[in-house]
Amino acid sequence: MRASTSLVCIVVNLAALAVSLAAFVAGASGVARMTSGAPLARRAAQHASARARTGEEIFRATCTGCHGADGAGAPRSTVGFTNRLPDFTDCNFATREARADWTAIVRDGGPVRGLSRIMPAFRDLLTPEEIQRVISYVRTFCRERSWPRGEFNLPLAQTVEKAFPEDEVVLTSAIEMKGPGSVSNHLIFEKRFGARDQIEVDVPFGFIGRSGHSWSGGLGDVSIVPKHVFFSSLASGTIVSGLAGVILPTGDRTTGLGSGTTAFEASVLAAQLLPARSYLQLQGKVELPTDRSRTNQSVFWGAALGTTVPFSPITRIWSPMLEVTGSRDLIAGAPVAWDLVPQFQISLSALQHVRAGVGVDVPLTEKETRHTQLLFYMLWDTFDGPLFSGWKGWCPGCEH
Numbered sequence: 001m002r003a004s005t006s007l008v009c010i011v012v013n014l015a016a017l018a019v020s021l022a023a024f025v026a027g028a029s030g031v032a033r034m035t036s037g038a039p040l041a042r043r044a045a046q047h048a049s050a051r052a053r054t055g056e057e058i059f060r061a062t063c064t065g066c067h068g069a070d071g072a073g074a075p076r077s078t079v080g081f082t083n084r085l086p087d088f089t090d091c092n093f094a095t096r097e098a099r100a101d102w103t104a105i106v107r108d109g110g111p112v113r114g115l116s117r118i119m120p121a122f123r124d125l126l127t128p129e130e131i132q133r134v135i136s137y138v139r140t141f142c143r144e145r146s147w148p149r150g151e152f153n154l155p156l157a158q159t160v161e162k163a164f165p166e167d168e169v170v171l172t173s174a175i176e177m178k179g180p181g182s183v184s185n186h187l188i189f190e191k192r193f194g195a196r197d198q199i200e201v202d203v204p205f206g207f208i209g210r211s212g213h214s215w216s217g218g219l220g221d222v223s224i225v226p227k228h229v230f231f232s233s234l235a236s237g238t239i240v241s242g243l244a245g246v247i248l249p250t251g252d253r254t255t256g257l258g259s260g261t262t263a264f265e266a267s268v269l270a271a272q273l274l275p276a277r278s279y280l281q282l283q284g285k286v287e288l289p290t291d292r293s294r295t296n297q298s299v300f301w302g303a304a305l306g307t308t309v310p311f312s313p314i315t316r317i318w319s320p321m322l323e324v325t326g327s328r329d330l331i332a333g334a335p336v337a338w339d340l341v342p343q344f345q346i347s348l349s350a351l352q353h354v355r356a357g358v359g360v361d362v363p364l365t366e367k368e369t370r371h372t373q374l375l376f377y378m379l380w381d382t383f384d385g386p387l388f389s390g391w392k393g394w395c396p397g398c399e400h
């Protein structure tokens with residue numbers, strides 16, 4: 001009896017197991033049916049709406065009303081305002097700005113860079129990724145690849161020159177307080193031509209202290225130097241340019257402001273972009289006077305390592321840099337003059353077209369004849385805007 005009871009139990013249990021197995025298989029196939037049927041189509045539709053929009057789709061939906069489908073600016077009759085609209089198909093304009101600047105403008109609106117408030121802020125409408133995608137699309141309106149990108153328009157160092165071709169006016173001053181003292185200035189005009197060329201005219205003037213507390217001052221040797229960009233690649237973050245020109249004997253040799261001879265100068269300039277908006281700028285230069293009895297041939301080299309840090313309010317940025325420079329005359333046994341130049345550059349205007357640099361040139365060698373100098377410069381990017389416009393910007397929280 002007991003045996004038969006247990007047998008029944010086993011049969012019942014086996015049957016229950018079979019039923020639950022069958023139920024499991026049926027259930028599983030039911031799930032399979034569900035995913036292959038109508039619900040799958042619904043999911044696909046949901047997925048499509050969540051699919052990341054391309055930069056072009058974002059631009060067409062959000063920006064064409066003002067900027068036009070071709071990026072050249074919608075007609076004035078349709079936009080309802082008369083303000084200037086940028087032409088993104090004009091490479092000369094569209095390649096100058098670094099991505100960080102356009103990101104700030106699209107995210108926080110025109111006033112963040114001293115531009116019109118008609119350019120809206122999209123931070124509540126577009127995600128940071130969408131802003132990057134739409135900017136990448138805006139970049140495609142310039143079809144010529146030869147233009148070096150604004151990312152290479154790095155902060156100017158005190159000594160090493162920039163590889164990027166520019167439209168700029170720069171006034172520099174070097175003040176030496178020890179010894180008889182001197183103030184050396186340069187007024188530099190830089191004019192860009194096309195994608196890769198620039199001409200630079202450097203007008204030095206200065207004052208040199210004399211014994212007996214008198215000073216002599218005047219014009220130095222004016223130089224006229226064209227610059228050409230040989231290579232630039234955003235992918236590798238590298239730009240390489242060359243300078244070659246003439247230094248005219250316009251300065252008075254007897255006061256020490258001029259060399260008294262025409263000279264040729266040639267430089268190789270390079271910059272390498274590093275992570276986190278950091279960079280390395282390099283220069284190697286040779287100066288070859290035509291009359292070597294008056295001035296020696298000489299070489300100069302320098303490297304500037306720096307980074308760009310936005311600080312609150314976000315319309316301003318500053319760039320601390322450390323420069324190491326060396327120079328020597330090309331005569332046997334001439335010593336090398338090494339210098340260390342800690343410095344920083346700061347943007348003064350919201351448009352960032354007016355900037356100032358401050359530094360100290362500390363001689364590391366030849367200290368008997370060379371003294372510490374205070375270095376200053378002011379620069380105005382003449383392409384970006386008139387000197388007195390674009391100073392006032394907006395930033396989150398600055399209204400108060």
Ligand code: HEC
Pocket residue numbers: 058059062063064065066067083084085086097102105106110114115116117118119120122134135138
């Ligand atoms: C309501 C009109 C309007 C809309 C919409 C608009 N913009 Fe603008 N945008 C402007 C105006 C006007 C300027 C020029 C501001 C100035 O120069 O003072 C401008 C300037 C810009 C600039 C700066 C160009 C420079 O001078 O360096 C960028 C970049 C830009 N817009 C991108 C966009 C993108 C991307 C979108 C869409 C997500 C967009 N804009 C939508 C009107 C608009």
